[in-house]
Amino acid sequence: MLTFLQQLRVDWPAASERASSHSLRSHALEEVISAHDGRTLSPGILGRLCLKELVEEQGRTAGYDSNLDNCLVTEDLLSVLAELQEALWHWPEDSHPGLAGSPDTGTDSCLVVHVVSCEEEFQQQKLDLLWRKLVDKAPLRQKHLICGPVKVAGAPGPLMTAPEYYKFRHAQVCKASALKHGGDLAHDPAWTEIFGVLSVATIKFEMLSTAPQSQLFLALADKNISTKGTKSGTFVMYNCARLATLFESYKCSMEQGLYPTFPPVSSLDFSLLHDEVSVPPGSWHKGSLDFPSQHLSPPQGEWLLLFNNILPFPDLLSQTAMLDCTAPGLHITARTEMICKFLVQLSMDFSSYYNRVHILGEPRPHRFGQMFVRLQLLRAVREVLHTGLAMLGLPPLSHI
Known part of the structure; x- marks a missing residue:
């Protein structure tokens, strides 16, 4: 998708290189270590986090899915979150005010907009809350722009990328x-x-x-x-x-x-x-x-x-x-x-x-x-x- 956005000349935020999730993994282990009670977990799964409490204690229930409760914290999810965090820090300082932040300016004044398909909205809400849970300087203002499905009428053969x-x-x-x-x-x-x-x-x-x-x-x-x-x-x-x-x-x-x-x-x-x-x-x-x-x-x-x-x-x-x-x-x-x-x-x-x-x-x-x-x-x-x-x-x- 990033290639497509580049073809459309869209200046889309992205990490300069494969972001490391080591720091996020350490924070996640501190939060979930008591959640699995010593039971053996499948490879790539660190444990579970309760997100519903985070939503309720911060008064953010408006708009979040009512089924949000436990989040399965995986290595893949932390990798995506690390890329999101890295993209935020590498966003140009002369970008539109209010749409990005930098380590120097702080994140409480910046806004992150999650552009996500309707099929992935639930997963993106988890990512939003997990970011707040694991990162002290996560953006306080996060909004979600949900995009409807794209259908192809009369596609010549298999669906194209x-x-x-x-x-x-x-x-x-x-x-x-x-x-x-x-x-x-x-x-x-x-x-x-x-x-x-x-x-x-x-x-x-x-x-x-x-x-x-x-x-x-x-x-x-x-x-x-x-x-x-x-x-x-x-x-x-x-x-x-x-x-x-x-x-x-x-x-x-x-x-x-x-x-x-x-x-x-x-x-x-x-x-x-x-x-x-x-x-x-x-x-x-x-x-x-x-x-x-x-x-x-x-x-x-x-x-x-x-x-x-x-x-x-x-x-x-x-x-x-x-x-x-x-x-x-x-x-x-x-x-x-x-x-x-x-x-x-x-x-x-x-x-x-x-x-x-x-x-x-x-x-x-x-x-x-x-x-x-x-x-x-x-x-x-x-x-x-x-x-x-x-x-x-x-x-x-x-x-x-």
Whole structure:
């Protein structure tokens, strides 16, 4: 799994090397020595610990499984715990504040999030409590993010491993690109990074568009891999590249003297944004903005991008950018699906507008005013898109 996370460019905490469990084993023997009453134990088993008392005495019953009682302490379990402890100490000091600690800063101010499948939740709760029991400086704040099962629809043959899944998607991305550009670019060094980013985007949007706690069905068919598949991460990245091409075209034309330099934003006349497009009844929404509806008409065209995508974005950030670690109880939730669906909708709205409106018109002075306000609008669209992609750990692409 660590290999798969590395392929997805996820900065996941890990021990620098195989962590030693010697110290943990000594502490465990002190705790369990009276638990087996001198009876012979099977190889690899040190004894049992009562975890239920730990839960009750520290008031942590909210969220823990009611069946948690005795924990069978094994060498394997201590090895996993040693790796977890080692990963915590080796987490970069400049990482996100509150998500890791170091021996110098102490652990009562850091937060550890256990990302675990629903099948392994019970075992991970044991590990959580065992950590507190055996390590004096174990993190006081530990939360659990439970992920639902992943099912594969129409799998071609035996179930594939996570790295095989990445390789499978990467091959589909290369194939889609070959069909689009009329040639195999998979071995072209100039496209290596692009194909890597597109593969990661495809997988992340596929997996994160479903709420983490829900069951996820992976459809391995490649119908959504192309830039025309509007539900895919490839489609979002394609429109990101279209924006980059647009602004690069303006820059080149400006350097050639066809367009003037971009004027101060304060001098722009935004009343020139009046592109109209038919909006089906009920399709307009105002996001989180509290507008007096009796004084507003549904926005059209260019204003649709503003009201449906740009203005609601700060509110979306406040809901999704940070895990709610202050809520009571053991579990936390992540709202990745909100970001993915927002970026897909933004890309669809932008694509519709871009296909209909010619932004960079003929270099005639009387048209520059409208061109600049449209570019300014799309600057905001680009900023929103780049920020949303950054939240998913995806860099923007300048071409596809």
